Structure formats: structure tokens, C-alpha cells
Amino acid sequence: MQSVLMGLSLLILGDSHFGMQNYLITTLQDELIRRGAKVATYSACGSPPSIWLTVRVASCGTAQRVQSGAIAQQTGANAKTTPIDQLVAQNKPNMIVVAMADTIGGYTKPQIPKEEIQEQVTALTDKIRSMNIPCLWVGPSWGTEGGPFMKTFARVEELNQYMATVVSPCTYVDSTKLSRPGAWPTFDGQHYTVDGYKAYGTALADQIAKMPEVQAAAKR
Numbered sequence: 001m002q003s004v005l006m007g008l009s010l011l012i013l014g015d016s017h018f019g020m021q022n023y024l025i026t027t028l029q030d031e032l033i034r035r036g037a038k039v040a041t042y043s044a045c046g047s048p049p050s051i052w053l054t055v056r057v058a059s060c061g062t063a064q065r066v067q068s069g070a071i072a073q074q075t076g077a078n079a080k081t082t083p084i085d086q087l088v089a090q091n092k093p094n095m096i097v098v099a100m101a102d103t104i105g106g107y108t109k110p111q112i113p114k115e116e117i118q119e120q121v122t123a124l125t126d127k128i129r130s131m132n133i134p135c136l137w138v139g140p141s142w143g144t145e146g147g148p149f150m151k152t153f154a155r156v157e158e159l160n161q162y163m164a165t166v167v168s169p170c171t172y173v174d175s176t177k178l179s180r181p182g183a184w185p186t187f188d189g190q191h192y193t194v195d196g197y198k199a200y201g202t203a204l205a206d207q208i209a210k211m212p213e214v215q216a217a218a219k220r
Contacts, residue, residue: 006036011093018043027201147189
């Protein structure tokens with residue numbers, strides 16, 4: 001198991017699902033490291049993907065973690081992102097994983113904001129394309145219905161289907177295939193409990209490890 005991802009160096013850019021201890025910044029990261037990968041994760045809470053192009057303040061905080069190190073969190077005016085160019089120079093990844101979907105899903109809006117989603121996704125994928133680094137884009141997971149974010153299974157399905165068509169050249173990772181709707185417990189409809197993030201992190205690591213694109217990057 002340990003050597004499956006040996007040689008893979010991942011830069012993960014995430015949203016609030018990577019924001020603190022026992023979220024994906026530990027559960028997914030630890031699983032990927034256990035399988036042999038080097039991983040550096042940077043999280044911008046409540047922010048769109050374009051936040052990684054420049055130095056900007058993430059509305060509900062930032063978090064970062066390199067390998068098995070401590071999580072460094074910032075809030076308020078100190079919660080500034082580091083542009084992707086600098087993150088790539090620092091971490092020298094041979095694959096980038098973007099896991100940002102809920103923040104652009106427009107769950108509170110009556111219609112899915114397709115133009116806005118495409119604009120946000122393309123801003124980041126164009127930059128990644130110019131760097132010639134292979135990438136994955138992780139789509140939304142089911143969560144549970146209701147709560148302050150007004151997430152519904154129907155909207156997750158619609159967002160998932162649409163995002164799969166706009167993330168190229170990144171390979172799309174469909175989180176909805178990893179569990180049944182509502183199977184992983186949340187505390188607010190969108191963010192999972194400790195058990196939920198454990199299940200999500202393991203399932204996502206399993207999926208990523210199986211992907212031919214990932215295995216090819218590990219051998220580069």
C-alpha cells in the first residue's frame with residue numbers, strides 16, 4: 001500500500017473542507033502520505049478558485065499543511081492566499097489537485113450560476129495549463145440536505161454534472177460516486193463530522209490512487 005503513490009508530489013488547493021484539524025487537510029492528506037505521496041495542502045475558506053491567482057484575503061480563513069506537519073491557520077486580515085506560482089515554486093508538485101466546488105455552487109440561488117462557475121474554474125485551469133502540470137479537480141460531495149448553506153441533493157447532482165464539463169485540462173473526480181446521498185454525517189448540511197471526513201478522506205484517497213493520470217504523474 002505504502003508505495004502505490006511513491007514519486008507523487010501533490011499540491012492541493014482546497015476550500016473550507018480543508019480548513020482545520022479532522023477535515024480533509026488531515027484525513028485525505030494522511031491517507032495519501034501513507035500511500036507514498038508527498039502532499040502540501042492550502043485552503044481558502046468561503047472563496048472562489050480565482051483566489052489562488054493573486055494575494056487575497058479568504059473570507060473565513062486560510063489553512064496550510066505540508067506533509068505530516070502542523071496545520072497553520074489564519075483568520076481576518078491575516079488570512080491571505082499565496083499565489084499558485086509561488087506555491088508551485090515552493091513545493092515543486094508533479095500534480096495539482098483543486099478541490100473547490102461548494103463555494104461556487106450557488107446553493108442559495110434558484111438557478112445554478114453556470115457562467116460564474118465557468119469563469120472561476122477557467123481562471124484557474126488556464127493558469128495551471130500554462131504551467132504544464134497535470135491536474136485533478138474534485139467535484140462536490142453530497143453532504144446532507146438543509147442547513148444554513150441550503151445544499152440539496154438535486155443541486156449537487158446538477159453542479160456535479162456541469163463542473164465535469166468545464167474543468168479540462170484537469171481530470172474530473174466525481175465525489176458523488178464515493179457514497180450514497182446523505183451517507184456521511186454533517187453538522188450543517190455541508191461540512192462533515194469527524195467520522196464523515198474520515199470516510200470522505202479515505203474514499204477520495206482510494207479513488208485518486210486508482211487513477212491512471214495519478215499513477216503516470218507518480219512515475220514522472
